[in-house]
Amino acid sequence: MPTHDIVAKLWNLCNVLKDDGVTYHQYVTELTYLLFLKMAQETGTEDQIPAGYRWADLESKSALERLNHYRLGLVHLGTNGSQLAQEIFANASSFIKKPATLSTLVSEIEKLDWYSAREEGLGDLYEGLLEKNANEKKSGAGQYFTPRRLIDSMINVMRPSLTDVIQDPAAGTGGFLIAANHYLREHHDFDALTEAQQRKYRTGTFYGMEHVQDTHRLALMNLMLHGIDGGIRYGDTLSDDGAALPSATLILSNPPFGTKKGGGLPSRTDFTFPTSNKQFCFLQHIYRGLRPGGRAAVVLPDNVLFESGVGKDIRRDLMDKCNLHTILRLPTGIFYAQGVKTNVLFFTRGKTDKGNTREVWVHDLRANMPQFGKRTILTAAHFAEFEAAYGDDPLGSPAALAQRTDTGETGRCRRFTREWIAGRDDSLDIAWLKDDEAESSTDLPEPSVLATEAMQELEAIMEDLRGILAELGEEEVEEVES
Known part of the structure; x- marks a missing residue:
């Protein structure tokens, strides 16, 4: 299975989260937590994750237990494990509300052809997800x-x-x-x-x-x-x-x-x-x-x-x-x-x-x-x-x-x-x-384009006015509501 096929499958899993009100950007963040656990298993680097909180531990739980175990794991990994694991899980929390939703994600991720993904490059797979997220206007991730x-x-x-x-x-x-x-x-x-x-x-x-x-x-x-x-x-x-x-x-x-x-x-x-x-x-x-x-x-x-x-x-x-x-x-x-x-x-x-x-x-x-x-x-x-x-x-x-x-x-x-x-x-x-x-x-450009350009010009003017006030030793006057 080529990398772009795996990317498409992973991206399509975001549909599973729609009922939970999860945004595209939140989905990629959520998927990052799960993929970190799964890819550590695939690459033989699970030593950076404390025992009891690895992919196999998550997968072994019953559907009803899994979500609670996952939430506790996010908190635990924020202060335990390798420095990288702690940084990735720092202040982590889950947007998933339903046990069935998490179980679907775990089972679908497990089904993917990870051998092919390793052969073609896990980095390219993840970059593909980030690009999908950036190209989706509703995600708001294009700015990054x-x-x-x-x-x-x-x-x-x-x-x-x-x-x-x-x-x-x-x-x-x-x-x-x-x-x-x-x-x-x-x-x-x-x-x-x-x-x-x-x-x-x-x-x-x-x-x-x-x-x-x-x-x-x-x-x-x-x-x-x-x-x-x-x-x-x-x-x-x-x-x-x-x-x-x-x-x-x-x-x-x-x-x-x-x-x-x-x-x-x-x-x-x-x-x-x-x-x-x-x-x-x-x-x-x-x-x-x-x-x-x-x-x-x-x-x-x-x-x-x-x-x-x-x-x-x-x-x-x-x-x-x-x-x-x-x-x-x-x-x-x-x-x-x-x-x-x-x-x-x-x-x-x-x-x-x-x-x-x-x-x-x-x-x-x-x-x-x-x-x-x-x-x-x-x-x-x-x-x-x-x-x-x-x-x-x-x-x-x-x-x-x-x-x-x-x-x-x-x-x-x-x-x-x-x-x-x-x-x-x-x-x-x-x-x-x-x-x-x-x-x-x-x-003529779209109204949003014209509005953006006008805002840029106004910001430039405001910056010049702030500079003049600073030179005069004056405080910036707060805007008064009419």
């Missing part, structure tokens, strides 16, 4: 899931190596770290590594942080099934937790968009430019967290490229400390929030903190592109031209940039000097291509 084709393209040009320390400060379910692991295993002979080298790879290569506990447990499960030990910590990158992450030679990330809840500043105090705008905070963490010569590829919304005030200060600081050599303007419709326009920024930390950016290359993959969604799927072919134009040097060195071709006003790839950018108030919102067909009244 970056399109795999985009991740793969970013990995292809960043070219991870076995000497890299790789970090994702907004790890979600671990997609970037898993993709980097896939790339390294495809390009290196791991059988030739010594036991010490393999141990160092499993425990000292991948680092990340995730702020949502349910998502964190999914990420840990994902990494475990791909042979990576731990790696993603539970915590808030915009607090002192994030300051404790080790510096990296490669950072890959798609940070959350928007402002900090409540509009306050992050509790982290080592940022040069305090702001409640989360993407600007994450951007500061990323370029400050790179070792000299380290590189990063980061997905960020358009407002990062043009916001004034503290946004301009952070862009200027980024271009001083790093060689911001490439911006990829992404197509619309590839993320869960259709109205969000995004880019990937590629930069390399300099050995000094001044004057590292001398030119920025912009590749426009947004103009004259299809509207992606269920009908038009994003594929690797859509990134082929960009990857060819990017070249073979992941660092974007001056010698490598000299090999690129400026395709002019009718092409997708253009070069802009640092002086030219400074002359436009350090705005990086650079576009020159126009869509072939002008929008007519029937081509």
